[in-house]
Amino acid sequence: MSIAWQAFTPWSALAGGALIGLAATALLLVNGRVAGISGILAGLLRAPGDRAWRFVFVAGLLLAPLVLHLFAPGLGVPAPADAPDARLLLLAGLLVGVGTRLANGCTSGHGVCGLARLSLRSLAAVxxxxxxxIGVVFLVRHGLAGAAA
Structure with a gap:
């Protein structure tokens, strides 16, 4: 059994999901914006007059794990010993970025905010x-692993 599954508890997942929903709702109510991370990041890079809140949002995403590690080091989930090479992670990140551009949004925009607003476009994207x-994980774990053996 992997470390991540040993650390899983339904209560932490429920709390995390509730916090994500609360943050998305707060951003929509206070700022009138959907909490789609790819759109927020893209706007940070190209929207000249609309950068302050985007910067704070992205900084919070990047700093939250560091703050958690400082104040509650036991709560984090350690990286598995067989974690992928950094080049593979970079390639995966680039492919996810291309996918978010093709789908006009990411998992947070479509999966959290779009589904909550009953968007059919978001349902299709999700x-x-x-x-x-699911297909890629199946291929990597069963198709490619079996071919290499």
């Missing part, structure tokens, strides 16, 4: 990216 993720 079905495609979840299906793709």
């Amino acid at each position: 079905a495609v990216f979840m299906g793709t993720a």
Whole structure:
């Protein structure tokens, strides 16, 4: 059994999901914006007059794990010993970036905010990216692993 599954508890997942929903709701109510991370990051890079809140949002995403590690080091989940090479992670990140551009949004925009607003476009996007993720994991764990043996 992997470390990540040993650390999983339904209560931490429920708390994390509730915090994500609360943050997305707060951003929509206070700022009138959907909490789609790819759109927020893209706007940070190209929207000249609309950068302050985007910068704070992205900084919070990047700093939150560091703050957690400082104040509650036991709560984090350690990286598995067989974690992928950094080049593979970079390639995966670039492919995810291309996918978010093709889908006009990411998992947070479509999966959290779009589904909550009953968007059919978001439902289609979530079905495609979840299906793709399931297929890739299956191929990597069963198809490619069996071919290498």
